[in-house]
Amino acid sequence: MNLKELSQHLGLSQTTVSRALNGYPEVSEATRQRVTVAADLHNYRPNTRAKGLATGRAMAVGHVIPTSTRHEMVNPIFGDFISGAGETYAANGYDMVLSMVEDRDQPRVYRELKAKGTIDGLIMHGPAVDDDRIKILRDLGLPFLVHGRSSKIVGDYSWLDVNNASAFRAATNLLLDLGHRRIAFLNGLEMMDFATRRRRGYEGALAARGIASDSALMRSEEMTESYGYDTARAMLTARGDVPSAFLVSSMIVAMGVRRAVEELGLTLGRDISLITHDDDLSYLRNGGEVPLFTATRSSVRDAGRLAARMLLDQIKDPGAPMPTKLLEAPLIIGRSTGPHPRANA
Amino acid sequence: MNLKELSQHLGLSQTTVSRALNGYPEVSEATRQRVTVAADLHNYRPNTRAKGLATGRAMAVGHVIPTSTRHEMVNPIFGDFISGAGETYAANGYDMVLSMVEDRDQPRVYRELKAKGTIDGLIMHGPAVDDDRIKILRDLGLPFLVHGRSSKIVGDYSWLDVNNASAFRAATNLLLDLGHRRIAFLNGLEMMDFATRRRRGYEGALAARGIASDSALMRSEEMTESYGYDTARAMLTARGDVPSAFLVSSMIVAMGVRRAVEELGLTLGRDISLITHDDDLSYLRNGGEVPLFTATRSSVRDAGRLAARMLLDQIKDPGAPMPTKLLEAPLIIGRSTGPHPRANA
DNA sequence: CAATTCTTTGAAAGCGCTTTGGACGCGGCG
DNA sequence: CGCCGCGTCCAAAGCGCTTTCAAAGAATTG
Numbered sequence: 001m002n003l004k005e006l007s008q009h010l011g012l013s014q015t016t017v018s019r020a021l022n023g024y025p026e027v028s029e030a031t032r033q034r035v036t037v038a039a040d041l042h043n044y045r046p047n048t049r050a051k052g053l054a055t056g057r058a059m060a061v062g063h064v065i066p067t068s069t070r071h072e073m074v075n076p077i078f079g080d081f082i083s084g085a086g087e088t089y090a091a092n093g094y095d096m097v098l099s100m101v102e103d104r105d106q107p108r109v110y111r112e113l114k115a116k117g118t119i120d121g122l123i124m125h126g127p128a129v130d131d132d133r134i135k136i137l138r139d140l141g142l143p144f145l146v147h148g149r150s151s152k153i154v155g156d157y158s159w160l161d162v163n164n165a166s167a168f169r170a171a172t173n174l175l176l177d178l179g180h181r182r183i184a185f186l187n188g189l190e191m192m193d194f195a196t197r198r199r200r201g202y203e204g205a206l207a208a209r210g211i212a213s214d215s216a217l218m219r220s221e222e223m224t225e226s227y228g229y230d231t232a233r234a235m236l237t238a239r240g241d242v243p244s245a246f247l248v249s250s251m252i253v254a255m256g257v258r259r260a261v262e263e264l265g266l267t268l269g270r271d272i273s274l275i276t277h278d279d280d281l282s283y284l285r286n287g288g289e290v291p292l293f294t295a296t297r298s299s300v301r302d303a304g305r306l307a308a309r310m311l312l313d314q315i316k317d318p319g320a321p322m323p324t325k326l327l328e329a330p331l332i333i334g335r336s337t338g339p340h341p342r343a344n345a
Numbered sequence: 346m347n348l349k350e351l352s353q354h355l356g357l358s359q360t361t362v363s364r365a366l367n368g369y370p371e372v373s374e375a376t377r378q379r380v381t382v383a384a385d386l387h388n389y390r391p392n393t394r395a396k397g398l399a400t401g402r403a404m405a406v407g408h409v410i411p412t413s414t415r416h417e418m419v420n421p422i423f424g425d426f427i428s429g430a431g432e433t434y435a436a437n438g439y440d441m442v443l444s445m446v447e448d449r450d451q452p453r454v455y456r457e458l459k460a461k462g463t464i465d466g467l468i469m470h471g472p473a474v475d476d477d478r479i480k481i482l483r484d485l486g487l488p489f490l491v492h493g494r495s496s497k498i499v500g501d502y503s504w505l506d507v508n509n510a511s512a513f514r515a516a517t518n519l520l521l522d523l524g525h526r527r528i529a530f531l532n533g534l535e536m537m538d539f540a541t542r543r544r545r546g547y548e549g550a551l552a553a554r555g556i557a558s559d560s561a562l563m564r565s566e567e568m569t570e571s572y573g574y575d576t577a578r579a580m581l582t583a584r585g586d587v588p589s590a591f592l593v594s595s596m597i598v599a600m601g602v603r604r605a606v607e608e609l610g611l612t613l614g615r616d617i618s619l620i621t622h623d624d625d626l627s628y629l630r631n632g633g634e635v636p637l638f639t640a641t642r643s644s645v646r647d648a649g650r651l652a653a654r655m656l657l658d659q660i661k662d663p664g665a666p667m668p669t670k671l672l673e674a675p676l677i678i679g680r681s682t683g684p685h686p687r688a689n690a
Numbered sequence: 691c692a693a694t695t696c697t698t699t700g701a702a703a704g705c706g707c708t709t710t711g712g713a714c715g716c717g718g719c720g
Numbered sequence: 721c722g723c724c725g726c727g728t729c730c731a732a733a734g735c736g737c738t739t740t741c742a743a744a745g746a747a748t749t750g
Contacts, residue, residue: 050706100431395736
């Protein structure tokens, strides 16, 4: 069933039917009724491509997910982010098109998406500290929003980010307040912008108390369980001044650290303290009422919802100033932190 | 830059340019050269919508991801599956459009996707034991492929599935061979088809050795870490005949079981054996050379690649018989299994 | 060399929609 | 009474492609 058939069926012109369906005023209430009734009786849905061709809008937004070749990992937060964003798109009649693209192909893909007219805007994921993609996108003139930021990029662009620096500063401060002085920091890959911000938060908090950061306590790797386990185990069994606390970048890493800690016969929250960032992933809940891990929490699903909203606004009104949004990640207290065991020794 | 401009620029008709670009034979090699050179000089990409409108093909496939309201969890395997599928689509010039849809809205969304002409085919995720969606899709006449199967649905449809029954039978047999008799089974939600097949594999293996399955040892819940932890802890600290082995449905659950086991001062692979299914997720690797967990392993990313391939084939030739594919999930031996501790007592 | 077939090109229709530019009838106004 | 404005509606152009049908020149054939 298409417009032509529907309008013939109704004895009206395509014009009138189209107008009735799209809520234009120059059509009488009576015929609008007739039309809408007939339309959903016959289950009529305007063809997206035809509509898009006529209007010049695709009614679709793109998500370009980076899939590095070296470490071919799909970021586990991605499902939840997409799920949040998808909600917003669906509610606004937009489709979501996904491209899994290797880093080096990204410029090409952006250009193609634009030239082919597949989408009206896109969300860029996984910004590095100095990410050329932002410049490319700016030149393209396609509305876009970055999930995260890119520290070394100057000039405006829209973004939505978690306040990683303040979150990790707060987490470090809590550990310091609890008497910890040797705090291990298991960061994500520091080519990623969010990771460098976290490091700044951590180091800043230490510096503010006159504590020099010790490179022996800092790591930067892909956030896996075994990274947490291996590193924690190595650090805790090293001779010398072992850490009494860990600050880590994700729940998955935290689980690895916990495993090492318990395997060594130590108890989390008593012998060793641990704070992690918690993206509040649907399949990786941090306990119930009382969280297992003390954490800086920020729902990535909410972020997705919000990011989508901001992008749609920008698509609607490209003239408006670039929206930006910094989400705070409050510290939630769980059972993995406690005073330094020899605090009063 | 569109066809019209490009052809004017070349002093050719749109017809000829279009033909040259699409590899039709009735165009001289010389002009084809001229055209292709000019085309990628000007970075010309045919507009998808216009092309789609003219050809009747969308050059896009859909993935409909269920997001139940009750347990609003996005399946963690989803990112890897999509990533595999996306690879195949990209290589074949197809776009991937994603819809996150609540269960009850799925029929409507399928119909809309079809009516709006957004996609040429779709992949359905998360089939239940008796899933009406398959009937709906069959009636729609849109090529589709199910990731998984639906036991109670009769008649043909295309699917790609892991041989869950045989995998869990093999796993159970291994545990039995090791002398375990009380084997706890932490299954996923048994409304899901894959979960019932796993149960059949487990129970079948027990029955074959004349062991009655004990409902006290079987659970069926959403596959979270705390599910594994809570259940294992409860079972292991119960009075009476505690299990000596666990068979679980996912790495995440397995991590919970491991936590409980270690917290109780027991050692995995010695005091307690554990086998899990391992989807080989990129961010949840099961160790390196020697896996941590003995597991039935089947890469969900490979599954995505393959599923996409099968769907595209079906789109290309709708007359062909419905493709189906059953992947085996071989048992890989890790460090979490060992002989029953009192095997020679 | 004329008749025929190939090769190469183009004009124009059509895909399903939106939107511009009227047209038509009606009541109100000067 | 003639004119204007308003409320409704429609015909047709246009969005950027593909594809049918036709044409014109080149090559082949008897």
